[in-house]
Amino acid sequence: MEGAGAVALAPAVRLTGVTKRYGPVVACAGVDLELLPGEVHGILGENGAGKSTLMKILIGLVQPDEGTVELGGREVVIHDPQTAAELGIGMVHQHLSLVEALTVWENVLLGDASKFDRSAARRQVMETAEHYGLEIDPDRRVGELSAGLRQRVELIKCLRRDPKILILDEPTSVLTPAESEQLFTTLRDVVAAEQRAVALVSHKLAEILHATDRITIMRQGRVAERSRTVEATAPALAKAMVGRDVSLRTNAAAFGAIDLIDQGDPADQAVRAERDEAEAAVVAADRAARPVVLSIDRARLMRDGVTLLDDLSIEVRAGEIVGVAGVEGNGQRELGDLLSSLVTLDGGSVSVNGTTARTGRAGCMADLGIGVIPEDRHDSGCVLDMSVAENLVLDRIGSTARMGLIDRKRMRARAVELMREFDIQAAGPDAPFGSLSGGNQQRVVLARELGHRPTVLVAAQPTRGLDVGAIEYMSNRLRAAAESGIAVLLISTELEEILALSSRIVVLSRGRVIGELDRREATSERLGLLLGGVGIDESTGASA
Amino acid sequence: MIASAASAVGDVLSSEAMYQSAMRFAIVLAFAAVGEWIAERAGTLNISIEAMMIGGAYSSAVAWGAFDNVPLALLIGVLMGVVVSLVQAHLSHQLSIDQFVVGLTLNLFVLGLALFLDSRWEAVTSVVKPTKVPLLHDLPLVGEALFGQPWPMYLIVPVVPMAWWLVFRTRWGLEVRSVGDNPQSADVSGIHVNRRRREAIMVAGGCAGLGGGVLVLGQISIAGYEGGHVGLKGIIAIAAVIFGGWTLRGTLIGCVLFGYFFALQQTLPVLGYRINAQLAASLPYIVALLVTAVFATRTRQPRALAQPFVRGLT
Numbered sequence: 001m002e003g004a005g006a007v008a009l010a011p012a013v014r015l016t017g018v019t020k021r022y023g024p025v026v027a028c029a030g031v032d033l034e035l036l037p038g039e040v041h042g043i044l045g046e047n048g049a050g051k052s053t054l055m056k057i058l059i060g061l062v063q064p065d066e067g068t069v070e071l072g073g074r075e076v077v078i079h080d081p082q083t084a085a086e087l088g089i090g091m092v093h094q095h096l097s098l099v100e101a102l103t104v105w106e107n108v109l110l111g112d113a114s115k116f117d118r119s120a121a122r123r124q125v126m127e128t129a130e131h132y133g134l135e136i137d138p139d140r141r142v143g144e145l146s147a148g149l150r151q152r153v154e155l156i157k158c159l160r161r162d163p164k165i166l167i168l169d170e171p172t173s174v175l176t177p178a179e180s181e182q183l184f185t186t187l188r189d190v191v192a193a194e195q196r197a198v199a200l201v202s203h204k205l206a207e208i209l210h211a212t213d214r215i216t217i218m219r220q221g222r223v224a225e226r227s228r229t230v231e232a233t234a235p236a237l238a239k240a241m242v243g244r245d246v247s248l249r250t251n252a253a254a255f256g257a258i259d260l261i262d263q264g265d266p267a268d269q270a271v272r273a274e275r276d277e278a279e280a281a282v283v284a285a286d287r288a289a290r291p292v293v294l295s296i297d298r299a300r301l302m303r304d305g306v307t308l309l310d311d312l313s314i315e316v317r318a319g320e321i322v323g324v325a326g327v328e329g330n331g332q333r334e335l336g337d338l339l340s341s342l343v344t345l346d347g348g349s350v351s352v353n354g355t356t357a358r359t360g361r362a363g364c365m366a367d368l369g370i371g372v373i374p375e376d377r378h379d380s381g382c383v384l385d386m387s388v389a390e391n392l393v394l395d396r397i398g399s400t401a402r403m404g405l406i407d408r409k410r411m412r413a414r415a416v417e418l419m420r421e422f423d424i425q426a427a428g429p430d431a432p433f434g435s436l437s438g439g440n441q442q443r444v445v446l447a448r449e450l451g452h453r454p455t456v457l458v459a460a461q462p463t464r465g466l467d468v469g470a471i472e473y474m475s476n477r478l479r480a481a482a483e484s485g486i487a488v489l490l491i492s493t494e495l496e497e498i499l500a501l502s503s504r505i506v507v508l509s510r511g512r513v514i515g516e517l518d519r520r521e522a523t524s525e526r527l528g529l530l531l532g533g534v535g536i537d538e539s540t541g542a543s544a
Numbered sequence: 545m546i547a548s549a550a551s552a553v554g555d556v557l558s559s560e561a562m563y564q565s566a567m568r569f570a571i572v573l574a575f576a577a578v579g580e581w582i583a584e585r586a587g588t589l590n591i592s593i594e595a596m597m598i599g600g601a602y603s604s605a606v607a608w609g610a611f612d613n614v615p616l617a618l619l620i621g622v623l624m625g626v627v628v629s630l631v632q633a634h635l636s637h638q639l640s641i642d643q644f645v646v647g648l649t650l651n652l653f654v655l656g657l658a659l660f661l662d663s664r665w666e667a668v669t670s671v672v673k674p675t676k677v678p679l680l681h682d683l684p685l686v687g688e689a690l691f692g693q694p695w696p697m698y699l700i701v702p703v704v705p706m707a708w709w710l711v712f713r714t715r716w717g718l719e720v721r722s723v724g725d726n727p728q729s730a731d732v733s734g735i736h737v738n739r740r741r742r743e744a745i746m747v748a749g750g751c752a753g754l755g756g757g758v759l760v761l762g763q764i765s766i767a768g769y770e771g772g773h774v775g776l777k778g779i780i781a782i783a784a785v786i787f788g789g790w791t792l793r794g795t796l797i798g799c800v801l802f803g804y805f806f807a808l809q810q811t812l813p814v815l816g817y818r819i820n821a822q823l824a825a826s827l828p829y830i831v832a833l834l835v836t837a838v839f840a841t842r843t844r845q846p847r848a849l850a851q852p853f854v855r856g857l858t
Contacts, residue, residue, distance in 0.1 A: 091732075099721070099722040106718055110729075112715075
């Protein structure tokens with residue numbers, strides 16, 4: 001049991017019965033949480049489990065409807081981030097809180113209430129950086145920095161204010177594996193040497209097990225389970241997180257747990273690996289014999305003097321899933337835009353079965369049989385205010401229209417058919433799209449794209465923000481699509497998702513392909529090196 | 545034809561009056577443009593800068609007629625600019641009404657109001673005699689332009705460095721720049737985004753009001769105060785900010801450029817050149833249009849320019 005036998009440490013922060021409702025949705029329901037000084041406390045849960053809301057309450061961005069917050073035994077009301085900072089609570093945000101146009105020291109100073117002193121601020125930045133071994137140039141503009149360095153700035157910004165409580169919200173989503181490792185090392189330091197309390201919010205089992213002392217698992221706004229990390233096992237955590245027994249192996253993508261699986265029983269692992277190897281070799285040989293369907297040839301895209309796609313070449317064969325891995329912001333969005341006919345190339349070409357697309361013309365890619373599940377389904381995947389049926393026929397409205405008039409009967413018949421086939425849970429074809437859950441919205445997009453029997457399916461971050469069940473469904477659909485002969489291009493920043501689904505993996509860095517691996521040769525370490533921008537020749541050279 | 549064009553250019557370039565007139569226009573534009581620059585750095589494309597200028601111009605003129613005191617008249621112009629800016633700031637950054645709808649409406653409303661009131665309280669204009677700086681004033685060509693202006697014009701000399709200092713050397717300025725570039729980040733850092741934006745608009749109102757006052761009291765037009773006195777100079781100030789790529793120095797260069805074209809329209813007839821009056825009058829606006837088309841690239845503008853901020857939407 002918690003605290004039994006251990007020295008009773010006064011918690012740095014104690015939340016009691018915290019409840020937050022957004023209309024009918026309860027984001028947090030009577031949550032109790034204690035963060036102890038000198039500990040990293042993992043807060044684990046699926047998307048929408050209430051982790052982020054809870055942290056926003058601590059940082060003052062959200063006010064709880066019920067419940068109390070105590071700091072060092074004293075009840076406090078945190079109106080805004082400024083109050084939180086004064087009380088000694090600092091947060092490293094998931095989508096970083098930095099301003100690109102400002103320099104490092106300006107960003108560190110932002111939001112402070114102290115005297116505005118340039119040289120003192122610069123000195124403090126350098127001192128803090130040195131103290132924690134987070135080297136940084138205070139005069140660089142943040143916009144020029146890599147995601148890893150930006151997070152370093154964010155950490156310095158927090159640590160400079162000497163917080164008693166440090167919150168990190170999904171901190172590794174923008175980091176390479178090496179950068180993540182370094183972050184955790186710093187955190188250990190912060191916790192052990194300086195007795196700060198750290199809350200690490202994550203949906204990745206592996207990093208929660210690796211980097212925390214104590215775990216609180218949230219599900220549907222409630223605390224599902226608490227445990228000490230040393231006593232926790234991955235399957236138990238997964239079960240508590242989802243609320244049912246789940247296979248870590250088939251859901252590796254959802255749990256960020258590829259590494260954990262590989263650590264299973266060695267004998268069993270060897271047998272399995274051998275079998276997988278043999279199977280994969282046959283499959284790979286079979287795949288190599290199939291025709292190339294989608295061919296992107298030296299695609300070049302510039303904007304305002306910045307090269308976004310740099311001689312990017314990718315081929316996808318019929319029936320295979322090619323995974324495009326990379327740290328966010330390395331050309332994934334542009335690649336998705338290109339295949340959605342949203343951008344005009346400055347060089348190179350895209351062709352499907354030998355027919356070259358006239359890039360930049362609206363619909364040019366769809367005409368070639370490319371279906372796209374876009375990165376942001378709200379922004380470019382669908383229209384929230386329209387009905388499910390309208391969204392399902394949106395891109396090929398001609399197929400349900402007669403002489404320019406929409407045949408509503410036909411449209412709804414088509415919608416009902418697709419809703420059944422893809423198991424879309426909605427009040428009916430006329431239900432507003434916005435009323436659907438995230439998973440069902442994504443199914444609508446999937447149904448629309450697959451409904452046209454595309455020759456190529458592009459899936460950009462297809463499982464972002466979905467829960468485990470929805471992720472599982474999406475993964476199965478993508479596999480089935482490939483098996484039916486569709487060439488699938490999977491663009492994802494989740495390494496686990498790429499590893500779980502792809503038969504071939506290309507790695508993007510700064511808009512160019514810096515490595516291509518067969519699934520059989522792809523290990524987390526190898527991919528990790530590539531993600532860090534080390535080219536394939538260099539990485540093999542280094543390991544030799 | 546070419547020869548005559550060349551000689552016209554020569555005449556214009558060697559005309560002292562031309563430089564003086566261009567400098568006056570440039571300075572008046574610069575007051576408004578500096579204010580607009582601050583508002584835009586905070587993320588507001590503040591088109592009601594025109595209304596703020598009109599408010600400043602009309603109230604300065606009335607105040608001068610009433611009190612016969614130039615500093616007081618200018619001060620009242622500044623205050624009226626701020627009053628107009630309060631309306632813009634409150635409607636667009638508190639009630640979250642579209643900033644362009646507010647700005648456009650405000651421009652028409654204040655212009656109409658000034659025209660209407662003009663029929664009741666007659667505005668008087670332009671009496672400040674030029675201050676001639678000894679010796680320097682006698683410099684060839686530019687002496688008169690730089691060292692022989694009415695004293696209110698020289699208020700631009702402290703205003704520009706103060707604006708720079710405010711934006712780049714104060715906490716307020718840092719916060720203003722952050723809300724113009726990434727309001728979400730500024731918000732999580734604990735900055736009141738819309739409050740900073742409102743304040744920046746008020747600074748713009750003060751600057752534009754002063755510009756309006758200087759315009760009427762600094763004897764720019766030959767005629768006295770007219771209802772449409774400001775004549776879209778506020779809009780041109782916006783073009784100057786765009787031309788300057790949202791830097792202060794570039795904005796000032798833009799003001800000089802546009803001031804030059806305003807001056808052409810006045811000076812060419814004086815120099816004896818016949819030019820279609822309508823064409824001459826529209827020259828600055830044509831140039832402004834070309835300039836915005838060429839210079840309005842997204843790379844240099846504040847990233848959240850003209851984007852409203854509502855908390856919770858990310």
